[in-house]
Amino acid sequence: MSWLIKIEKALFYFLAFAFFWQLRLVWAPVGSQFNEWVSFYLYATDLIIAAILFLWLGRRLDGLRSSNPPSP
Incomplete structure (x- = not known):
């Protein structure tokens, strides 16, 4: 499970680095003029x-599943 934490940390550091660039994709321009x-x-x-949120949620749900085994 430590590889998920490493990926989360790497994405967080990349987020801190990429925050200053603000790269965007114009998804749906309205009308003919921009x-x-x-x-x-x-x-x-x-x-x-x-x-990051998806990975955190997956790790959180996996932790809940492993800590609460089903009762017989």
């Missing part, structure tokens, strides 16, 4: 945060 206020963006930092 307008920054009404477009939908997907930031790379959002994906990293989602990955």
